[in-house]
Amino acid sequence: MSQQEKMIEELFHNAEELTEKQKKIVAAAIDSFAEKGFAATSTSEIAKKAGVAEGTIFRHYKTKKDLLLAIVAPTMAKMIAPFVIKDLNKVLNKEFENVEEFLKAMIENRAQFLKNNMPLFRILIQEIPFQSEMREQFKEHIAQKVFERLREMVEHYQAKGQIIEMPPVTVIRVAASVILGYILARYLLVPEGEWDDDREIERTIQLLMNGLSPGKYKEDLNL
Template sequence: MSDKELIDELFNNADGLTEKQKQIIQAAIESFAEKGYASTSTSEIAKKAGVAEGTIFRHYKTKKDLLLSIAAPAMAKLIAPFVIKDLDKVLNQDFERFEDFLQAMIENRMKFLNKNLTLFRILIQEIPFQPELKAQFKEHIASKVVERFLKVITHYQEKGQIIDLPPYTVIRLVASSIFGYLIGRNLLFPELDWDDQVEIEKTVNFIMHGIAPKK
């Protein structure tokens, strides 16, 4: 159910995916996340998807094709909000304080990640091994996203809300805190009782104090 929606959202039906294709993608996502790309066999995916082995290769020339057809759009969606052409303008006007920007951003992306945890998992697990993914990642994150954020950081630095450090360093520190929370919460210790509301607030506070300008 929610699985279908996920796929529908990720691969905007525009692409015109068959019912079978969706089943295949769904099965692949589950298996890749659980056992890793290399340890998942196509026959396994076929079985879980309820299709014949050959059907997979009718839609995806190779197994790696299947992986890429999942990972690439996932990565795109993940960073989409940061790539919107005029993010900077919009944001700057919407959020007087960096703190509010931060809060909004975390909440937005966290919702997304919670919904797409498996995809996120696949990404961080496979990027190190798939040159194509690594390239995409570098191109998108390293250039596009970071580039936007640099502007955002500089903006708030100019407003005197952020300490006068190299923007790269600020980004690193902020990103570490956020991803640290996401990974701990969702991947390392998902079985613990997390009060998102509270933890996010504390994380934002931590960041804000950490990067507050010297008085």
């Protein structure tokens, strides 16, 4: 079984409300949208991959966008949310002595998750900027829940004096931007580059800690 087949199987693990045909259509749509993008994917291609007649897709959904928004987007949001959060909780539920250890575990966890679920990640990156409905569902089912857990972690390390006292949302935004930048470059933009992963992760953590450590920046930021 390929990595993508394992991903689809796990996504559908708690999707009893979907018929077998719906599962095939959603799996085919995820595969095609990830490979070619929403605009370049035809419903006939999705139907062929799913092994169903094209009319089956349009029985309830008049356009390709209806398929994306009414089947794929809600299914992704509802199924990916526990999938993402369960995986992330492997880090969030563990005790780390210091914030550097936490950041290292977070980067390694997210990098592995992306490698294992590249098709879903490609769809999110490609479509969320242009599909407001998908963006709202992503926010509702994933972002808000993840943010609350991350806020607790930031406040925990601030209480230990390991992170500068600034609004947690700022700390999360800065850290997420740096970590996501590394992961995007490593696995999506230039995966063929000569990467020393251990050293690159250490540099990423060093860069973050230079900005997040309390001390000399406190007076400058007037906090």
